Amino acid sequence: MPSWRTLRSQVYERDKGICRDCGVALKGRWDCAHKTPRYQGGKDTLDNLKAKCPSCHLSETKAEAGHRSAGKKTTVATLHGQVVPRKKKRKWPSRKLPKRSDEWVRKIQERIEHGP
Numbered sequence: 001m002p003s004w005r006t007l008r009s010q011v012y013e014r015d016k017g018i019c020r021d022c023g024v025a026l027k028g029r030w031d032c033a034h035k036t037p038r039y040q041g042g043k044d045t046l047d048n049l050k051a052k053c054p055s056c057h058l059s060e061t062k063a064e065a066g067h068r069s070a071g072k073k074t075t076v077a078t079l080h081g082q083v084v085p086r087k088k089k090r091k092w093p094s095r096k097l098p099k100r101s102d103e104w105v106r107k108i109q110e111r112i113e114h115g116p
């Protein structure tokens with residue numbers, strides 16, 4: 001398998017130093033983008049790569065990121081095979097336990113220590 005550097009130069013030569021999306025001539029900085037994204041099973045092969053100007057690549061990457069995070073937000077671990085919408089994190093009320101319950105705990109502890 002050829003190195004990434006080799007692939008990159010092959011892509012650049014094949015695409016004649018032109019952005020495959022908007023047709024602008026690539027000067028200096030350019031990106032080697034996947035046609036089928038890696039997370040969809042795209043491979044690092046000449047067939048699956050294309051030359052892109054940074055702005056085209058950036059917009060596509062943003063779109064992909066949005067797509068992915070949107071999926072994360074709407075789907076949550078299934079509960080009994082049912083997809084449940086993610087709940088917002090809830091802050092537990094920071095009220096102190098009532099005094100009565102302290103007494104109750106003490107009584108229980110006394111019972112444990114001394115018997116009924």
Ligand SMILES: [Zn+2]
Nearest residue numbers: 019022053056
């Ligand atoms: Zn472009």
